[in-house]
Amino acid sequence: MLAPFFAFFSVFMLYPIVINFYYSFTNYRLGQKKQFVWLNNYKNLFKDPDFLVSLKNTAVYALFSVLFLTCLGLFISVILNRRTRMVHAVRTVMIIPYATSMVAVSMIWLLLLDPTTGFINKALIALGMNVPPKWLHDVKLALPSLIFINVWKNLGYVMLIYLSGLQNIPGELYEAATVDGAGLWHKFRRITLPMIAPTAFFVLITTSIEAFKTFEQVQIMTQGAPVNATSTVVYQIYQRAFNDYRMGYAGAMSVVLFLVILAVTLVNVFWMKKNEEKNIW
Amino acid sequence: MxxxxxxxxxxxxxxxxxxxxxxxxxxxxxxxxxxxxxxxxxxxxxxxxxxxFENYVKAMQNGNWARYFLNSALVTVVVTAISLVINSMAGYVFARLKFRGSRVLFLLVLTGMMIPPQVTMIPLFSLLRGMPFVGGNNWLGQGGIGLYNSYAGLIIPFLAGSFGVFLCRQFYIGFPKELDDAARMDGCGPFDAFLKIYLPLSGPVLASLGVLKFTGTWNEYTWPLIMTNSDKLKTVQLALTVFRNESEILWNQLMAATFLVSLAIYIVFIFAQKHFVAGLLSGSVKG
Known part of the structure; x- marks a missing residue:
């Protein structure tokens, strides 16, 4: 009964994971003989300006996406946290962008952010701004625009997770605190925050893993432009592997990406554990 | 106040x-x-x-959209159906049958959940392209294109994911052990027990997994982008990007097509919103 799943899993998941590490040490190009080149790909990687800037962009993208999703998501969820039909309806509506494909979301925002035909700039001009920003065509604003779209798409998912965590906090805790004369801030700081910390931690991990893998927005909306301002690691992997067919080199990039994600996850886990021990919440 | x-x-x-x-x-x-x-x-x-309203008609005539919808529907339905079968069986085994090495195997399944698909993307591509005896390949997997530009190439990678196994295991592990004892008394083997007792009670978990798999596969963009280049195999998500690549973007038609492509998800969402939410939440509960 396990066989069908494990057949697929080992051939199309485990084997590729292992062989990818091997590829990253070769000069494998599609349709050519491979040679073992030891660490050459990795050495070249850290001299490749396109890759380095993509690594930086990805880190910025991940940092701000995660920051906004984890904090803003919690803030809104705490305010909305009531067991009413209204909150249930809001939760359902908020999940719509999450269920919509990134391609569709990218198309909608491509139009809204278009410097001349987009609604946002038309509205800004109507409000009296003479030279509205060029958004995705502006070196400084392109990456923040992508971050904003990512937050817009995933906020509902984050709120869903938070609201379910918040509704698991026993109401008696708040009642007892009210009897003791605790204010709103005090209740948030001493009850909500410690009780929601594991949920926040889950949100932190999932949103950061997702953010490090970002590709579709870049491929569809900007192609890395303007001047590599929005190029991400996965966009580089895609370009090197499926435009230049340098599978070995791209494989090395994917190993680096994997290590970065692993490191971020481990750091978070340790940080969480440490805080739990100290009980600083 | x-x-x-x-x-x-x-x-x-x-x-x-x-x-x-x-x-x-x-x-x-x-x-x-x-x-x-x-x-x-x-x-x-x-x-x-x-x-x-003719924008919708014009958008659908811009390319072979009937074919694109058919492609996406075929891939999505096959992936969802096969995943439900193999994931529920594997989940049941991990929840109920203890055998040597079962813990190690389950650990591998968990690892599979954490590996970003970009790590397997390149080897998976060469593996499927080098599949022997298909797409003009010889027994060494050379000479042709293998499963490149084929439905199988679009479907197979999504059957290997392990999230569904995890979801089903978590669900079955909550079943009372007495069920198995009763089944054994009646002379049922493990497979019979799964078929006659567990499967009929699996509605909620299969609905959640099904909705998540359906949305995930329908919305997939990166893998079809890598695995196909022929118009015959284009999925709806790939077809949307064609509007983007034209010199003058016909925004009204693009938005019409975007809405129609997302409509499939919204229809599923209207009917199965509860299961979608339940699936997302069960992924977040540690246990």
């Missing part, structure tokens, strides 16, 4: 959130019904003067 203030804040935030999320979708629908001169008008048009 204070209580009323808190409630008021909640209502204000609720309205803001809903507006924030729905306004872009409203604009998508509105622009899909506008003429191009309304789209280009210097002041934003929110409601088209005369709704241009």
């Amino acid at each position: 204070k209580e009323r203030l808190i409630r008021l804040t909640a209502i204000v935030f609720a309205v803001l959130c809903v507006g924030f999320v729905l306004f872009p979708f409203f604009l998508m629908l509105s622009i899909s019904l506008q003429t191009m001169s309304e789209v280009y008008a210097p002041s934003p048009v929110l409601i088209p003067k005369v709704p241009q």
Whole structure:
């Protein structure tokens, strides 16, 4: 009964994971003989300006996406946290962008952010701004625009997770605190925050893993432009592997990406554990 | 007084959130019904003067859209159906049958969940392209294109994911052990027990997994982009990007097509919203 799943899993998941590490040490190009080149790909990687800037962009993208999703998501969820039909309806509506494909979301925002035909700039001009920003065509604003779209798409998912965590906090805790004369801030700081910390931690991990893998927005909306301002690691992997067919080199990039994600996850886990021990919440 | 203030804040935030999320979708629908001169008008048009429903017809004639929808539907239905079968069986084994090495195998399954697909993307591509005896390949997997540009190439990688196994295991592990004892008394083997006792009770978990798999596969963009280049195998998500690549983007048709492509998800969402939410939440509960 396990066989069908494990057949697929080992051939199309485990084997590729292992062989990818091997590829990253070769000069494998599609349709050519491979040679073992030891660490050459990795050495070249850290001299490749396109890759380095993509690594930086990805880190910025991940940092701000995660920051906004984890904090803003919690803030809104705490305010909305009531067991009413209204909150249930809001939760359902908020999940719509999450269920919509990134391609569709990218198309909608491509139009809204278009410097001349987009609604946002038309509205800004109507409000009296003479030279509205060029958004995705502006070196400084392109990456923040992508971050904003990512937050817009995933906020509902984050709120869903938070609201379910918040509704698991026993109401008696708040009642007892009210009897003791605790204010709103005090209740948030001493009850909500410690009780929601594991949920926040889950949100932190999932949103950061997702953010490090970002590709579709870049491929569809900007192609890395303007001047590599929005190029991400996965966009580089895609370009090197499926435009230049340098599978070995791209494989090395994917190993680096994997290590970065692993490191971020481990750091978070340790940080969480440490805080739990100290009980600083 | 204070209580009323808190409630008021909640209502204000609720309205803001809903507006924030729905306004872009409203604009998508509105622009899909506008003429191009309304789209280009210097002041934003929110409601088209005369709704241009023929934008939808024109968008669907821009390329072989019947075929694209059929491709996406085929891949999505096959992936969802096969995943449900193999994942529920594997989940049952991990929940109920203990054998040597079962813990190690389950650990591997968990690892599979954490590996980003970009790590397997390149080897998976060469593996499927080098599949022996198909797509003009010889027994060494050379000479042809293997499963490149084939339905199998689009389907197979999504059957290997392990999230479904994890989801089903978590669900079955909550079943009372007495069920198995009763089944054994009646002379049922493990497979019979799964088929006659566990499967009929699996409605909720299979619905959640099915909805998640359906949305995930329908919305997939990267893998079809890598694995196909022929118009015959284009999925709807890939087909959408064709509008983007034209020299003058016909925004009204693009928005019409975007809405139609997302409609499949919204229909599923309307009927199975509960299961979708349940699936997302069960992924977040540690156990």
